[in-house]
Amino acid sequence: MAENKEDSAAIDIEGLVYYSIKAQMSQDLFTSPNCCIFKTPTRLLELNEKAYVPDAYSIGPFHHGHPKFEETEKIKIKYLKGFISRSPSPETMLRDLINSVKHVEREARECYAGPIGYTPDEFITILVIDGCFIIELLRKSACKKAIEHNDPLFTTASMFGSLSRDLMLLENQVPWMVLERLFNLTGDLTGNNVNASLIELVKYFVSSDLWIKLPSVHPPIQEMKHILDVIRKLMVSSIEAGERQIDWTPLPSATSLVEAGVKIRSGESIKFDNGVLDIPPLVIHEKKNPSFGILSVLNNATQIVNLGSLPMLCS
Structure with a gap:
């Protein structure tokens, strides 16, 4: 009789565990391909x-x-x-x-x-x-x-x-x-x-009230996700337009320079001597331009969910 009770209890526990795991498996565990508004890391x-x-x-x-x-x-x-x-x-x-x-x-x-x-x-x-x-x-x-x-x-x-x-x-x-x-x-x-x-209303608001410079002429913006995404794509379109007009080779990122053996340090002016690159520090005031960090996060997020192969604003 005791064995039956123990077997019954074991079955009940097994059933609870089974349904608990099954409930968790039924949840959508992956980000939707349509996801475009993310939580900050x-x-x-x-x-x-x-x-x-x-x-x-x-x-x-x-x-x-x-x-x-x-x-x-x-x-x-x-x-x-x-x-x-x-x-x-x-x-x-x-x-x-x-x-x-x-x-x-x-x-x-x-x-x-x-x-x-x-x-x-x-x-x-x-x-x-x-x-x-x-x-x-x-x-x-x-x-x-x-x-x-x-x-x-x-x-x-x-x-x-x-x-x-x-x-x-x-x-x-x-x-x-x-x-x-x-x-x-x-x-x-x-x-x-x-x-x-x-x-056009977004462009006017951003340019006049947020003081973010956007191109007045740009190619059609495709697959707009939200206002921040529109701003990002407008900024990227102006960069791409400039690249088409000017024949230039993009500078390597700081990461690639360090990997190549270049030492980077803070300096008063840009100077390269004996494998050491001096660069003045870039000071970004969050109160004056909070969009810089936000757009950087958006760039990373769009790459993760493959919303498009847009170039990065910074690397």
């Missing part, structure tokens, strides 16, 4: 977490719901209300926006690395509010007369500075397919004679 967060996490504005699902973003969530809702209020039927427009994103909810979810702990309805809500907020922001940036006198984003330097920085974070992105759907659906609601395309 732990090693970078350990070095300087503040450089890679939003300070005041949460965009997308990764940081949504944090208590420190409660006040700026109100600003996003205000932007959404102002945006749809220009429609003849705001209620209908809001429903159309929701349904439009609902059609690509699954694809949008696959754009994010790792599981998203929100129901489809919750996820759609985040994308609609954040996506419309970004589009309204871009339109106001392109048409300053559309800015209300009490708009805190454009009248308070510190708030706009925080927003500009947070919009450039890798974890703080909305899929381009979502932005395009919302933008195309609301193309007639500008009310300010802003007839530019979405990518």
